[in-house]
Amino acid sequence: MNTLLSIEKRNAVLSRMAELLEQERDNIKTVNQQDLNNYSGEDLAMEKRLLVDDAKIDGMILSMQQLASQEDPVGVERFNFDHENGLKIINKTAAFGTIMIIYESRPDVTVEAGGIAFKSGNKILLKGGKESLLSNLKIVSLWHQALEENNIAKDWVEYLNYNREETQAFLEKPTQKIDLIVPRGGEQLIAFTKRHATCPVIVSGRGNNFVYVNKEADLQKALDIIINGKTTNIGVCNALDKVLIDSNLENWQEFATNLVAELQKYKVEVLGDENISKATNVPQIESDLIWYEEFLNYKIVIGIVDSNEEAIAKINQYCGGHSASIITENNAIALQFMEQVDCAAVYQNASTRFTDGGQFGLGGELAISTDKLHQRGPIGLQHLVTNKWYIYGNGQIR
Known part of the structure; x- marks a missing residue:
């Protein structure tokens, strides 16, 4: 058990x-350039996540400053009860202990996840991908410097430079006690972790997000939101992959045609169901299985639904449980949609790209959970705690 630091x-x-x-900004970028040079470049989204530029370093610094200024998430009273026999019973938040995060190609996670775990009183084991090894080791050396300068053991932030076999062995027989594992990345990584881990796992990563354009939509808002969700950053889990259009929308064919033309300006590959394909001449999808896919690429599928109920059912069948947005000026219909769609984050008239700990005011996130236990959506500082009961007596027996 780690002794809680003040x-x-x-x-x-x-x-x-x-x-x-800030001091090491140029060195971090130089080291990151070596990782980029070593990367084969076959995966555009991976490469985008691997790059560390000034904007990313600014984000890392801001994340550390925000975390330092936030309230302590440990020891927060959640429940207080006075028993009739005089016992005082209190429930307070407590650190997990040791958290392991497994992630791919994102050196900023080495900063953000390390910071969130450490601030919430946890030791963190970082298992990054081989493609970002040099960047990660550089950042971890800064963690160790910051810890040592404050007379704190370096093992509060530990980097596991393991290959796949070593990682599997560690998951199955950890050489130290681990209380929680968070895999952050593609479906293969998540499946691998769940298969081999011997402690609780919070799943993070799968997007496949939907926008539903209701018949009472403001079409300019719909267009802007879809373009933003699809094109601003393809390599993230809050990007948009699917659009459903209400067939009761007046002139839906015209809206669909405009939308396709706009997406194609951004070099997005557009596929459609039978109705959309006929109306706009885009290629028709070969099978409904594509509705399950997360693309992480310049690719989108558009389909037609005949009712709000059909839209909700389709999203619940196919989406990743991450984010879904309805475009409508009818607040009652929006509320029905938001209550019935089974996602961590549901939106009215806004882009799914906002599902993010920083955007939600959490000061960053360890991951975005599509599980329901013990936390859903962005996992911030406040959620990286468990709880503990404190009972004060003066000799009571039952």
Whole structure:
């Protein structure tokens, strides 16, 4: 069990980490360039996530500063009960202990996940992908410097430089106690972790997000939201993959044609169901299985539904449980949609690209959970805790 560090010590390490990231900015970019040069480049989304530029470093620094200024998530009272026999019973948040995160190609996770885990009183084991090894090792060396300068053991933030076989062996027989594992990445990574892990796993990563254009939609909003969701960053789990259009929308064929033309300006490959294909001449999907797919690419599927109920049923059947948005000016229909769609985040008239810990005011996230236990959606500082009961007596027996 890790001894809980005082909040002052935890915040001092985070503030120092922010300073070190600024000081080492050029070195981090140089090291990252080596990772980029070594990367084969077959996966565009992976390459985008691998790059560390000034904007990403600014984000890392901001994340450390925000975390340092946030309230301590540990020791927060959640329940207080006075028993009739005089016992005082209190429930408070407590650190998990040791958290392992497995992730691919994103050096910023080495900063953000490390910071969130450390601030919430947890030791973190970072298992990054081989494609970002040099960037990750550089960032971990800064963590170790910040810890040592504050007289704290380096093993609070540990990097596991393991290959696939070593990772599997570690998951099946950990050489230290692990309380929680968060795999953050593609479906293969998640399946691999779930298959081999011997402790609780929170699944994060799968998107396949939907936008439903209801018959009472503002079509300019719909167009802007779809373009934003699809084209601003293809390599993230909150990107948009599927669009459903209400056949009761007046002149839906005209809207669909405009939408396809707009998407094609951004070099997006557009596929449609039978109705959309006939109306807009885009290629027709070969099978309904494509509705399950997350693309992480410039690719989108558009389909027609005949009612709100059909839209809700289709989203619940195919989506990844991450995010879904309805475009409508009818608030009652929006509420029905939001209550019945089974996703971590549901939207009215906004882009799915906002499903993100920083955007939701959490000061970053460890991951975005599509599980329901113990936390759903962005996992921020406040959620990286378990709880514990404190009972004060003066000799009571039952």
